[in-house]
Every structure is written in C-alpha cells, then in structure tokens.
Amino acid sequence: MGLGAGLGGLAASPQAHAQVVEIVDHAALRVCADPAALPFSDHDRAGFENRIAALFARDLGVPVRYTWFPNTMGFYRRTLNARACDLVIGAPAEMDMAQPTVPYYRSTFALVTRRADHLALGGLDDPALAGKRIGAQARTPPGDVLVRRGLADMLRAYDLVVDSRISSIGRLMVQDLLDNRIDVAVMWGPVAAYQVGLHPGELTMKTLGETQDGVQMGFGIAMAVRKGEPAWRARVETFLNTHRQDIAAILQDAHVPLLPLESEAQP
Structure with missing residues (x-):
C-alpha cells in the first residue's frame, strides 16, 4: 500500500x-x-x-x-x-x-559488570554494591535510587544527553568499566546489551525489571x-x-x- x-x-x-x-x-x-x-x-x-x-x-x-x-x-x-x-x-x-x-x-535499565569480578548482582538493593564504584547517567531512575540508598559517594555521574557525533555515553561507561575506573555501569537496557555484545566474554548484564525499590525502571x-x-x-x-x-x-x-x-x- x-x-x-x-x-x-x-x-x-x-x-x-x-x-x-x-x-x-x-x-x-x-x-x-x-x-x-x-x-x-x-x-x-x-x-x-x-x-x-x-x-x-x-x-x-x-x-x-x-x-x-x-x-x-x-x-x-x-x-x-x-x-x-x-x-x-x-x-x-x-x-x-x-x-x-x-x-x-x-525495556528496562541494566547493571553491567566485569565477568572476572563475579559480582552476580541481584538489583539496586544488592548489599554487594556497597563500596563499589558505580557509573550512572544523571537524572535517571537508577541514579535516584542509588542516591536514596546512600551510595552517592560511590556514584560517578555521566551526562544524560550528548551529541552522539562526538561522544557515546554507553561506550564511555563500558570503557571506564574495562579500565577499572568504575565497578558497575547502570545503562538503558538496549545500550547495555549492545555494549556487552561488543566485548564477548568480558562483561555480564543484569536487567532491572519493571521497578526497583518502588521506582519505575521499565518504560x-x-x-x-x-x-x-x-x-x-x-x-x-x-x-x-x-x-x-x-x-x-x-x-x-x-x-x-x-x-x-x-x-x-x-x-
């Protein structure tokens, strides 16, 4: 037609x-x-x-x-x-x-970690996040939950919006993860899955479902x-x-x- x-x-x-x-x-x-x-x-x-x-x-x-x-x-x-x-x-x-x-x-947000660390995180309320350096985009629901859970001191904020011709937040977060600058990256699920696929065997991903700590994660x-x-x-x-x-x-x-x-x- x-x-x-x-x-x-x-x-x-x-x-x-x-x-x-x-x-x-x-x-x-x-x-x-x-x-x-x-x-x-x-x-x-x-x-x-x-x-x-x-x-x-x-x-x-x-x-x-x-x-x-x-x-x-x-x-x-x-x-x-x-x-x-x-x-x-x-x-x-x-x-x-x-x-x-x-x-x-x-879709939903996801946690990305180094496979070698064997973190196997269950979600944003996992006690294993304590003491971990966490990367998340500013003004996103996961970042808000992490702050509310007292993890602000370990949180590295990334820009929410960038010019993709110059930078890619997903690529930057994963590179920081691989370079041991952060221990956990919190990303929008499709981006997380794509980045994990670019580094086979090096990264793992845990999706966050519809809600975490009463906050909407699925959109x-x-x-x-x-x-x-x-x-x-x-x-x-x-x-x-x-x-x-x-x-x-x-x-x-x-x-x-x-x-x-x-x-x-x-x-």
Whole structure:
C-alpha cells in the first residue's frame, strides 16, 4: 500500500476545512534519526530502528528517506516539528514534544559488570554494591535510587544527553568499566546489551525489571508523529499491529531486553 492510501479522504470530509491538513510525504517514508546511535540507528542503517523503518517502508511501498540529526536538545523541534521528516522510529511512549503512537516495546535499565569480578548482582538493593564504584547517567531512575540508598559517594555521574557525533555515553561507561575506573555501569537496557555484545566474554548484564525499590525502571517505546495528524498516526499504528511479530524478531535479533507490553500483561 502506498503512503498516500493511508491518508486518503481527509480533504473529502465536510469538516476538512476546519481540520489541520496532514502534510505527510506520499513518495517516501521520511524518518528523522540519529546518525551515530547504535544499536538504535546510524548513518549506515545498521541499527534495529533502521531495520524497522525499512520494514515499514516496504509495507507502504515507498523508499526510506532519512534526515540525520543527533538525538540531543532540540531534536524534535528541529526535525519532526520542523517538517524535515514525518516519523521518529524510537520515542518515549509518554512525551510532550510530539504525538507518540502506542508503544511497540518495553525495556528496562541494566547493571553491567566485569565477568572476572563475579559480582552476580541481584538489583539496586544488592548489599554487594556497597563500596563499589558505580557509573550512572544523571537524572535517571537508577541514579535516584542509588542516591536514596546512600551510595552517592560511590556514584560517578555521566551526562544524560550528548551529541552522539562526538561522544557515546554507553561506550564511555563500558570503557571506564574495562579500565577499572568504575565497578558497575547502570545503562538503558538496549545500550547495555549492545555494549556487552561488543566485548564477548568480558562483561555480564543484569536487567532491572519493571521497578526497583518502588521506582519505575521499565518504560515503553513508541513511534512519534506530529501532533494534529491522527490519520498518519493511525496508519503507523496499523503497521505496528500487523507487523508485531516481525518487529519482535528484529528486537530479539538485536538482543534488546524486553518487558511485556501492557496489552500482553496477564489480568
């Protein structure tokens, strides 16, 4: 199905004159993405979000056209909301800068340690964390829990947002771990799994589940479109629903730690 087919009929409605016109490209799937943010996306289209975008483009019968911009301050303002693209493949399921779809996966934070240390940590409440040098990104839920547990003196804070063309927090944290500058790295699960995979046999990973110490660790990831474009959002969600298994296979192939979606949770 072409991209235009999912948006057809909007102008034919008697109320169309009162609606905001959905200016979505019919000739290509225009995606805004970070050019250096593996495992999510990169300029060579090697990330799992690139693979999902390619799957969606095949479903629409159009090519993917990228606008590259680092996922830092101003990303949505200067890309999606500036109409440089029509879709962001990986976005928080709860956000204000754009309109998220339903989440298509949930993941969690993870603890990464050196395999040689045999720490086998159970979570953020593990007594084995006492006296360990812990790396975590500032203003993240795990960092807040560690401070509350009296481990602030052993905590090394890393930036929450960086320009990926210059630096990678995941790579920096793992390098500090390998160089014995820290003993534990706390990272977003997909990043942790990717970094562990780059160093086979050297690192271990423990995911943190939905909550730790009553604090949410699991978060849903959606796609994002502009606000005021319900027809396009509905078309994106149709893709997510009809290709759920294909998307799950891509995520599993990338070793993304997955939590059940709310729609999959047992009553």
